[in-house]
Amino acid sequence: MREPLNIMGAILPILVILAGCGNAWSPSPTLAPNQPNGSSPLASAMVAMDAQLLQTLDAVMADSSHSWEGRRLMSHDFLALAPTDASMLNGHFEAQAPIYHLAIEQFNASPSAKHYNEVVASCTQCHLGTCPGPLDRIAKREIREDGS
Secondary structure (H helix, E strand, O other): OHHHHHHHHHHHHHHHHHHHOOOOOOOOOOOOOOOOOOOOHHHHHHHHHHHHHHHHHHHHHHOOOOOOOOOOOOOOOHHHOOOOOHHHOOHHHHHHHHHHHHHHHHHHHOOOHHHHHHHHHHHHHHHHHOOOOOHHHHHOOOOOOOOO
């Protein structure tokens, strides 16, 4: 009687594992989303701004003369967008958002590395007093004096 129980004890876990593997095998792993609960409109706009900064920087660096001529950045009305967490809308954020808009306007009026860095600096200054999580990522958008 012990032998059938031992066999069942060995087979049962294998059957449970196989039953749980109903999905087809894939050579690439399935990754969890960065924002499993979705992104707020404010967070989505900031991600779009980061992508825009990176795209602009990459385009300038790919240009053999590193020309900023004709470059433009789209501005987002951060004050009109809902945040992920309402506590992020503090006095610091409300004071910094217009500075971001001014930096974008200045860049669009006269695109240059200096004005690009001022846009990046406006992002940094806002995040220092509101949500420091993206600061490392923002720092990677800055153009250093050596051109990198």
